[in-house]
Amino acid sequence: MNADAGRRVLPVLFALLLVVTPLAWYLPFWVTGVFAGLVLIRAALVWQRRPLPPRWLLVLALLVPVGFLWLTLKTLVGREGGVALLVLLAGFKALETGGLRDWRVLLALGFFLAAMPLLFDQSPAAAVWLVVSLVALTWAMARLAGNPPRAGWRQTATALGLSLPLMLVLFFIMPRLSGPLWSMPPSRQTAVTGLADDMAPGSISRIIPANTPVFNVVFDGAPPARRDFYWRVRVFDRFDGVRWYEAGTIREETLQLLGGQPYRYRITVKPERRRLPVLDYPAENAPDPAQLQPGLTWSSRRSTAEETIRLPAEGRSGARLAEALDPARLAHYLQLPPGNPQARALAARLRQRSADDRILLRGLLDTYRSQPFRYTLTPPALQGQIVDGFLFGSRQGFCEHFAGSLAFLARAAGLPARVVVGYQGGRFNPDGGFWQVRSADAHAWVEVWLPSEEAWLRVDPTATVSPDRIAAGAESALPVLQPTVPVIGGAPPAWLGRWRQMAEAWSFRWQQWVVGYDADRQRQLFRRLGLGDEVSAPVVLRGLAVGMLLGMVPLLWWWRRRPVADPLASGWMAVRRRLRRAGIALAPSDGPQDVLGKAAGLAEADRIELEALTQHYIDWRYRGQPASAAEIRTWLRAVRRFRPRQRAA
Amino acid sequence: MQSFDLALRQLNGLILGKPVAVRLAVTCLLAGGHLLIEDTPGVGKTTLAHGLATVMGLDYRRVQFTADLLPADILGSSIFERETGGFRFQPGPVFAQLLLADEINRASPKVQSALLEAMEEHQVTIEGVTRTLPEPFFVIATQNPAEQLGTFPLPESQLDRFLMRVSLGYPPREAERALLMGENRRALLATLLPALDGASLRRAQAEAAQLTVSTALADYVLAVLEASRRSGRFVQGLSPRAGLAIIAAARAWAWLEGRDHVLPEDVKATLPSVIGHRLVPLEPGVTIEEEVARLVMHVAVP
Numbered sequence: 001m002n003a004d005a006g007r008r009v010l011p012v013l014f015a016l017l018l019v020v021t022p023l024a025w026y027l028p029f030w031v032t033g034v035f036a037g038l039v040l041i042r043a044a045l046v047w048q049r050r051p052l053p054p055r056w057l058l059v060l061a062l063l064v065p066v067g068f069l070w071l072t073l074k075t076l077v078g079r080e081g082g083v084a085l086l087v088l089l090a091g092f093k094a095l096e097t098g099g100l101r102d103w104r105v106l107l108a109l110g111f112f113l114a115a116m117p118l119l120f121d122q123s124p125a126a127a128v129w130l131v132v133s134l135v136a137l138t139w140a141m142a143r144l145a146g147n148p149p150r151a152g153w154r155q156t157a158t159a160l161g162l163s164l165p166l167m168l169v170l171f172f173i174m175p176r177l178s179g180p181l182w183s184m185p186p187s188r189q190t191a192v193t194g195l196a197d198d199m200a201p202g203s204i205s206r207i208i209p210a211n212t213p214v215f216n217v218v219f220d221g222a223p224p225a226r227r228d229f230y231w232r233v234r235v236f237d238r239f240d241g242v243r244w245y246e247a248g249t250i251r252e253e254t255l256q257l258l259g260g261q262p263y264r265y266r267i268t269v270k271p272e273r274r275r276l277p278v279l280d281y282p283a284e285n286a287p288d289p290a291q292l293q294p295g296l297t298w299s300s301r302r303s304t305a306e307e308t309i310r311l312p313a314e315g316r317s318g319a320r321l322a323e324a325l326d327p328a329r330l331a332h333y334l335q336l337p338p339g340n341p342q343a344r345a346l347a348a349r350l351r352q353r354s355a356d357d358r359i360l361l362r363g364l365l366d367t368y369r370s371q372p373f374r375y376t377l378t379p380p381a382l383q384g385q386i387v388d389g390f391l392f393g394s395r396q397g398f399c400e401h402f403a404g405s406l407a408f409l410a411r412a413a414g415l416p417a418r419v420v421v422g423y424q425g426g427r428f429n430p431d432g433g434f435w436q437v438r439s440a441d442a443h444a445w446v447e448v449w450l451p452s453e454e455a456w457l458r459v460d461p462t463a464t465v466s467p468d469r470i471a472a473g474a475e476s477a478l479p480v481l482q483p484t485v486p487v488i489g490g491a492p493p494a495w496l497g498r499w500r501q502m503a504e505a506w507s508f509r510w511q512q513w514v515v516g517y518d519a520d521r522q523r524q525l526f527r528r529l530g531l532g533d534e535v536s537a538p539v540v541l542r543g544l545a546v547g548m549l550l551g552m553v554p555l556l557w558w559w560r561r562r563p564v565a566d567p568l569a570s571g572w573m574a575v576r577r578r579l580r581r582a583g584i585a586l587a588p589s590d591g592p593q594d595v596l597g598k599a600a601g602l603a604e605a606d607r608i609e610l611e612a613l614t615q616h617y618i619d620w621r622y623r624g625q626p627a628s629a630a631e632i633r634t635w636l637r638a639v640r641r642f643r644p645r646q647r648a649a
Numbered sequence: 650m651q652s653f654d655l656a657l658r659q660l661n662g663l664i665l666g667k668p669v670a671v672r673l674a675v676t677c678l679l680a681g682g683h684l685l686i687e688d689t690p691g692v693g694k695t696t697l698a699h700g701l702a703t704v705m706g707l708d709y710r711r712v713q714f715t716a717d718l719l720p721a722d723i724l725g726s727s728i729f730e731r732e733t734g735g736f737r738f739q740p741g742p743v744f745a746q747l748l749l750a751d752e753i754n755r756a757s758p759k760v761q762s763a764l765l766e767a768m769e770e771h772q773v774t775i776e777g778v779t780r781t782l783p784e785p786f787f788v789i790a791t792q793n794p795a796e797q798l799g800t801f802p803l804p805e806s807q808l809d810r811f812l813m814r815v816s817l818g819y820p821p822r823e824a825e826r827a828l829l830m831g832e833n834r835r836a837l838l839a840t841l842l843p844a845l846d847g848a849s850l851r852r853a854q855a856e857a858a859q860l861t862v863s864t865a866l867a868d869y870v871l872a873v874l875e876a877s878r879r880s881g882r883f884v885q886g887l888s889p890r891a892g893l894a895i896i897a898a899a900r901a902w903a904w905l906e907g908r909d910h911v912l913p914e915d916v917k918a919t920l921p922s923v924i925g926h927r928l929v930p931l932e933p934g935v936t937i938e939e940e941v942a943r944l945v946m947h948v949a950v951p
């Protein structure tokens with residue numbers, strides 16, 4: 001049954017194994033194990049020329065791993081469930097692949113599977129593996145077609161080489177979804193982009209490496225100083241020992257902005273969880289579709305979350321945020337869960353020593369200066385009493401560690417405090433004349449209410465630890481290029497460090513230019529190419545399609561008029577085509593006399609015509625009688641006129 | 650041409666219900682090739698061989714091959730003659746225009762190869778003297794493929810010496826009834842008249858060998874050879890000698906059809922008999938007939 005393909009199919013199985021290998025890191029290990037087992041069994045059967053197992057057995061056997069998968073993942077859809085199911089099905093498909101056609105189907109499945117690791121990992125390594133997979137699959141395709149190995153390689157190189165330009169063009173002009181192309185709902189609740197609804201250690205540092213643009217701002221007139229670029233998004237007023245979050249109980253506020261420099265700007269943003277970033281401090285009258293929220297933040301009224309909105313905004317930089325807190329709200333901003341005794345003791349000590357609340361606040365901030373705190377994207381994990389663990393243990397943290405611990409200390413010392421998350425900084429784009437804020441600018445800071453002044457004061461502990469972060473932006477202060485994997489056993493050699501730095505820089509560039517090539521960057525590219533704003537990717541794509549269709553017209557014309565190598569052969573093909581169209585079943589292996597025999601059911605005139613045509617064909621082709629060009633032309637004309645029909649029943 | 654019609658008519662009267670096999674057998678002789686008739690006992694192998702010899706007007710000898718046969722029994726040997734005091738060569742049955750080798754697979758390989766050598770060279774060398782065989786010289790061999798005990802099956806390389814292999818098979822019901830009710834075959838054999846003689850057969854052979862083979866037809870045969878080599882369904886592909894055999898048989902068939910040129914249909918008609926014994930299917934349980942039919946089906950006619 002499968003001898004048609006013979007051992008030529010072994011490269012297909014080999015390529016499939018190669019393609020699925022990286023998935024072993026992301027799927028339950030036994031899924032890829034079962035797949036490899038099935039493929040190897042199939043390879044053994046092919047090698048020994050043994051028959052396939054019966055189909056009912058396969059169906060029964062399939063139920064076991066699929067059931068097990070359901071038990072492990074509790075789902076068969078989504079990223080992990082879906083891919084795991086696909087891998088299992090592909091493995092069983094390999095065991096029921098009979099004819100050449102089936103093998104081609106399996107290969108097509110392989111090409112699909114080759115893209116699956118990208119759903120889990122978009123690193124350069126994944127791209128390299130994708131290329132390896134494509135080469136292996138294409139080679140297997142060439143081998144399946146019966147090409148010897150060497151010719152197969154040549155064919156693979158040609159095919160992939162020819163498709164490379166198309167691949168690049170499609171990469172650049174294919175309409176982009178906002179965000180990375182392959183963003184899939186992840187299986188677990190990990191917010192990869194955007195600020196989360198709460199803040200816990202790691203919740204902000206997680207979104208930094210993606211470094212995708214979040215919003216653009218154009219100022220009318222001069223912008224404020226860069227160190228005042230605090231874009232607030234959310235205010236968290238409740239701490240549960242691990243997370244800071246919005247309690248949602250504060251409804252009424254008596255805020256008042258005093259002094260400061262007014263600014264007008266336009267902001268272009270895709271709302272994250274319907275929140276809009278605003279420059280500290282925004283005016284209270286939020287323009288539509290923005291809506292004022294507690295903590296002087298804005299949300300979007302629009303329900304479609306992913307739609308980009310542009311709105312003019314007004315704000316005052318350097319203003320004082322005055323508010324008279326009543327006892328209930330005072331208590332609310334002082335509330336703390338039990339625990340973290342060391343931090344409480346420190347706060348109490350400082351409070352005793354301080355004459356007024358300004359001095360107390362400075363004392364709290366000095367904690368961060370006097371101890372060797374380190375600003376890092378990859379701090380050690382904290383457990384249990386996380387504030388104590390951070391302040392007196394690891395002393396390595398990202399802005400959320402600093403902001404969270406300071407807010408805790410302030411509350412413990414009797415100062416009402418809350419955490420603000422948003423973005424700090426931005427990069428000016430001289431070409432576009434706008435400021436761009438990226439996810440790497442995500443930040444958290446603290447607002448402390450000073451009773452003596454009855455106003456909220458912005459306090460940024462990160463600035464005391466890493467002044468670079470505030471002055472120059474995340475990218476200069478952030479150890480993005482710092483090794484994420486600690487080296488055990490002393491300092492790594494210098495060349496390794498350099499090499500790693502280069503690799504990280506490459507990875508960063510890859511992230512920025514390949515994975516991060518999104519709708520915005522595409523628009524920028526089009527603008528730079530002079531295509532203007534009106535030309536969007538769909539327009540370009542449509543134009544390309546039309547261009548290709550138009551390009552086909554001359555091709556078609558050439559095809560119809562192409563010099564025919566053998567007019568006799570093509571004429572005879574035409575005769576057979578016409579007969580087939582008249583409902584006569586002809587096989588390619590039918591000779592001219594067979595054709596005549598099968599066409600006995602034609603109408604009388606047609607049959608006579610066919611006999612004459614065939615006789616000429618035989619005379620010229622098999623009898624060795626020379627035919628003049630004129631004779632052949634006449635014959636071809638007759639062939640073209642020949643429209644056979646079956647005898648009426 | 651007419652004499653061949655007469656010969657075919659007589660043979661079809663002898664072997665009932667097998668016109669194609671009979672025509673193939675005649676084609677084989679017309680193409681100047683040796684014929685192997687392979688079938689179970691009792692279907693008329695020997696009768697066909699006898700009939701062919703008779704209607705072709707050839708002088709023929711029959712040798713029943715057995716395990717204890719010696720090469721000299723076929724080729725002949727020198728006998729001491731008392732009168733002359735010297736040795737006189739006593740020619741064996743191979744010195745006939747048509748040698749009927751019955752149950753060739755019963756003889757030892759030694760005898761088989763002696764005969765096959767004679768078939769190939771059309772001459773035999775006995776005791777250092779090379780002797781030419783008569784022209785035309787045909788061997789019609791029969792063998793029973795089912796009987797394996799105590800036989801020496803011919804290896805493929807030697808089967809190659811036979812231009813065609815024909816099987817008769819059981820006759821159709823109507824034909825078998827006629828056989829049962831008709832005359833004794835042996836008696837019928839005696840009534841056959843020679844329709845040709847050696848000279849006219851050689852003339853016909855020469856004519857058939859002159860038939861036009863166009864480039865297109867050669868291409869078709871090449872495609873068949875290529876397919877047998879690349880399909881991966883045979884232990885080994887067809888040799889160039891097999892290609893020549895295909896052309897020769899197709900020419901003879903076309904000549905019998907009364908044409909002066911060869912058509913792909915002629916190739917297709919003779920192909921199973923010409924290549925059936927030269928190929929061995931790779932897949933177990935598949936008959937060579939099925940595989941050849943499949944091969945033909947997969948080669949497009951130009």
